Amino acid sequence: xxxxxxxxxxxxxxxxxxxxxxxxxxxxxxxxxxxxxxxxxxxxxxxxxxxxxxxxxxxxxxxxxxxxxxxxxxxxxxxxxxxxxxxxxxxxxxxxxxxxxxxxxxxxxxxxxxxxxxxxxxxxxxxxxxxxxxxxxxxxxxxxxxxxxxxxxxxxxxxxxxxxxxxxxxxxxxxxxxxxxxx
Numbered sequence: 001x002x003x004x005x006x007x008x009x010x011x012x013x014x015x016x017x018x019x020x021x022x023x024x025x026x027x028x029x030x031x032x033x034x035x036x037x038x039x040x041x042x043x044x045x046x047x048x049x050x051x052x053x054x055x056x057x058x059x060x061x062x063x064x065x066x067x068x069x070x071x072x073x074x075x076x077x078x079x080x081x082x083x084x085x086x087x088x089x090x091x092x093x094x095x096x097x098x099x100x101x102x103x104x105x106x107x108x109x110x111x112x113x114x115x116x117x118x119x120x121x122x123x124x125x126x127x128x129x130x131x132x133x134x135x136x137x138x139x140x141x142x143x144x145x146x147x148x149x150x151x152x153x154x155x156x157x158x159x160x161x162x163x164x165x166x167x168x169x170x171x172x173x174x175x176x177x178x179x180x181x182x183x
Contacts (some may be wrong), residue, residue, distance in 0.1 A: 001166035003034040003048065009059070012040065012067075017050065019139045022067055022170075024171070025054070031056070031094060041068035041070050041072075041079075042069050042070065042071055042072040043068075043069035043071075044066070044068055044069070045064075045066070045069075046065065046066055046067075046068040047064075047065055048062070048063070048064055048067060050062040050063075051064050057089070058089055059084070059089055059090075060086060060087065060088055060089070061087040061089070062084065062085070062086050063084070063085045063086075063087075063112075064080050064083060064085070065081075065082035066079065066080070066081045067079065067081075071106070075105070075107060076106045076107065077104060077105045078104040079102075079103050079104065079114055080101065080102040080104075081101060082100075083098075083099065083101070084097075084099055084101075085097070085098050085099050086098075090122070093122035094122055095117040095120065095121045096118075096119070096120045097113070097117075097118075097119050098116070098117070098118045099114060099115055099117040099132075100114065100115030100116050100117075101113075101115050102114070108136040109136040110132070110134070111133065111134040111135070111136065112133055113131065113132045113133070113134070114130065114135030115130065115131075116128075116130070117129045117131065117132045119132070119141075119170055121167050124147075124150075125150060125151045125152075125167055126149070126150040127150075127167075127170075128147065128148045128149075129143050129145050129147040129148075129159065130145050131143055131145045132145070134165070139164060139166075140162075140165065141161065141163045141164075142160075142161065142162070142163075143160060143161050144158070144159065144160045145160070146158070146159050146162065147159075147172060148177075149170065152156050153180050153182065154178060154179070154180055154181075155178070155180075155181060156172045156175060156177070156178050156179075157172075157175070157177040157178075158172035158173055158174050158176055158178045159173060159174040159176065160172070160174055161173060
């Protein structure tokens with residue numbers, strides 16, 4: 001009789017153990033989110049000065065006043081609320097991108113620059129607009145907002161812009177005026 005009771009207890013413990021084992025699931029990501037609101041950034045940075053290097057040489061230099069990291073969201077992004085300056089170095093050539101606001105979407109590789117966007121290339125071509133998008137995967141710049149593009153002696157105004165990242169095929173869309181400045 002004592003063996004029978006021990007057998008039943010052992011069987012019940014085994015059933016409970018097996019049930020608990022199969023009912024467990026991996027919820028490590030959910031545990032990480034405890035205490036973090038999805039509407040709040042997971043990180044913040046102030047007065048940052050980041051340098052990206054490749055083979056010991058600085059290739060990009062990012063400067064800004066405030067950045068919020070929303071990588072904890074289903075559609076992660078980084079927000080630069082108080083302006084950003086990006087210097088891009090290619091050999092001995094320097095190009096600069098400046099804007100009042102920027103947002104970087106990781107999943108789509110799109111950078112949305114807004115407010116007083118100015119791009120100055122290494123060969124002194126200047127693009128100005130209120131908003132400009134950059135596709136990092138395709139290395140493509142585009143906008144449908146009014147633009148002013150200065151290239152050499154020409155100042156071109158239009159409604160839209162399309163170009164590769166090197167400006168080798170830059171095109172002002174819906175041209176509203178071309179002015180030639182003589183020196």
